[in-house]
Amino acid sequence: MPRVALSAESTDPKPTRREQILAAAAELFARHGFHGVGIDDIGSAVGISGPALYRHFRSKDAMLGEMLTSISEVLLTGGQARVATVAEPGATLGELVRFHVDFALDNPALITVQERNLGNLTDPDRRKVRALQRRYVETWVEVIRTSVPAVSEPTARAAAHAVFGLINSTPHSRHLDRDQMADLLTDMAMAALVHAPVGRDGLQPGFSAG
Amino acid sequence: MPRVALSAESTDPKPTRREQILAAAAELFARHGFHGVGIDDIGSAVGISGPALYRHFRSKDAMLGEMLTSISEVLLTGGQARVATVAEPGATLGELVRFHVDFALDNPALITVQERNLGNLTDPDRRKVRALQRRYVETWVEVIRTSVPAVSEPTARAAAHAVFGLINSTPHSRHLDRDQMADLLTDMAMAALVHAPVGRDGLQPGFSAG
DNA sequence: ACAGTCGGTTAGCAAGCGCTAACCAGACGC
DNA sequence: GCGTCTGGTTAGCGCTTGCTAACCGACTGT
Numbered sequence: 364m365p366r367v368a369l370s371a372e373s374t375d376p377k378p379t380r381r382e383q384i385l386a387a388a389a390e391l392f393a394r395h396g397f398h399g400v401g402i403d404d405i406g407s408a409v410g411i412s413g414p415a416l417y418r419h420f421r422s423k424d425a426m427l428g429e430m431l432t433s434i435s436e437v438l439l440t441g442g443q444a445r446v447a448t449v450a451e452p453g454a455t456l457g458e459l460v461r462f463h464v465d466f467a468l469d470n471p472a473l474i475t476v477q478e479r480n481l482g483n484l485t486d487p488d489r490r491k492v493r494a495l496q497r498r499y500v501e502t503w504v505e506v507i508r509t510s511v512p513a514v515s516e517p518t519a520r521a522a523a524h525a526v527f528g529l530i531n532s533t534p535h536s537r538h539l540d541r542d543q544m545a546d547l548l549t550d551m552a553m554a555a556l557v558h559a560p561v562g563r564d565g566l567q568p569g570f571s572a573g
Numbered sequence: 574m575p576r577v578a579l580s581a582e583s584t585d586p587k588p589t590r591r592e593q594i595l596a597a598a599a600e601l602f603a604r605h606g607f608h609g610v611g612i613d614d615i616g617s618a619v620g621i622s623g624p625a626l627y628r629h630f631r632s633k634d635a636m637l638g639e640m641l642t643s644i645s646e647v648l649l650t651g652g653q654a655r656v657a658t659v660a661e662p663g664a665t666l667g668e669l670v671r672f673h674v675d676f677a678l679d680n681p682a683l684i685t686v687q688e689r690n691l692g693n694l695t696d697p698d699r700r701k702v703r704a705l706q707r708r709y710v711e712t713w714v715e716v717i718r719t720s721v722p723a724v725s726e727p728t729a730r731a732a733a734h735a736v737f738g739l740i741n742s743t744p745h746s747r748h749l750d751r752d753q754m755a756d757l758l759t760d761m762a763m764a765a766l767v768h769a770p771v772g773r774d775g776l777q778p779g780f781s782a783g
Numbered sequence: 784a785c786a787g788t789c790g791g792t793t794a795g796c797a798a799g800c801g802c803t804a805a806c807c808a809g810a811c812g813c
Numbered sequence: 814g815c816g817t818c819t820g821g822t823t824a825g826c827g828c829t830t831g832c833t834a835a836c837c838g839a840c841t842g843t
Contacts, residue, residue, distance in 0.1 A: 394692055394759045398608030418820050479689045517748040524746035525761055532738025538727040551735055551765040557763035628790050
């Protein structure tokens with residue numbers, strides 16, 4: 364994999380054909396779903412038409428596969444990098460949240476595709492993506508459990524998924540400008556993580572907050 | 574529309590054929606996407622095969638259309654009912670959150686379909702669903718703005734969408750049992766809404782928390 | 784008893800799909 | 814200046830899809 368790119372924040376002056384194609388396909392898959400987009404649609408979105416795509420990808424499935432593994436790799440390595448390089452340990456969770464928020468705001472189409480089209484992957488591709496995602500969730504779980512006292516592992520896992528849902532909601536609402544949105548999402552995610560799961564575990568299963 | 578049903582919580586002893594079909598189709602659409610499911614798949618999921626569905630629906634698009642308008646109507650009327658019948662005004666937001674949490678936990682397939690397949694609707698159907706959703710968001714915005722002091726309307730709208738994302742994440746994580754999950758999601762949503770957007774508005778646009 | 788409706792069946796059509804085949808223009812190495 | 818890649822083109826194949834047509838058995842009202 365010569366150039367990972369695919370991410371809108373790279374702002375390459377000269378993106379590879381492969382990269383343009385993946386970007387256009389991501390946009391289309393996000394809007395219409397994998398099966399709702401034809402080979403010809405993707406082609407004409409980058410100015411070439413139809414079967415020319417097969418000079419760059421082996422199949423339509425391969426496009427989705429490369430797209431999703433690429434996202435998963437970027438998220439995993441980026442998240443791990445943020446965790447590794449943070450100065451004081453109290454700031455790790457905030458750093459992780461901010462990283463995911465920035466990624467989601469800068470790559471809304473990719474986020475949408477990863478959320479919606481995991482089921483359209485080829486079996487081996489899905490296994491690979493699932494494995495990467497699991498490791499990403501794992502780093503979140505670890506950081507949550509060291510940052511928030513006394514939260515069980517299943518609760519941390521569920522909370523991580525919930526926060527992903529919160530942050531990934533960004534493609535569906537464009538009411539604020541980018542930086543306001545980033546701050547809002549970061550603060551909401553932190554509040555949800557820090558204030559909510561506390562004191563939740565260790566209680567009887569029949570407990571109800573209502 | 575004789576029977577709204579479609580919702581798993583109704584636990585009809587004798588669901589209509591239409592209802593079984595819609596439930597099966599929702600499950601399939603959620604898993605494979607609208608275009609990834611064939612008429613024959615839906616048919617055999619309810620024990621009949623293929624074109625027999627056209628005795629109950631005019632087209633495949635009509636199935637999705639009825640499914641999504643039904644969900645949107647249930648959410649809107651249910652939400653408005655909770656808001657109308659709440660005793661003390663301070664509990665309104667919590668009531669609304671709990672209502673949405675319960676719906677999402679009891680109808681994961683429907684939530685998934687509504688999130689992913691809005692773009693596959695017919696134009697008039699999409700207009701109708703969008704209108705219903707807008708009114709639902711509107712009641713959320715009103716309740717948020719009366720419950721949380723000094724939050725601007727665009728911020729409240731963005732926060733509502735973010736909370737929907739948080740709550741609707743439930744189909745993607747099954748690590749807790751239903752009631753624990755309901756409590757966790759409710760508390761996270763409330764924390765995100767109450768603690769985060771406070772003091773956010775009225776600041777200069779250039780403000781950044783990072 | 785019998786006509787009508789209701790809810791099924793199978794056969795098959797027209798269109799769209801992913802993909803391959805065959806061809807071709809231009810850039811480049813030697 | 815000629816062969817070879819590279820990255821396009823169009824034609825078209827084989828399959829699947831949504832949907833219709835034609836038919837049919839079981840209830841039901843009169």
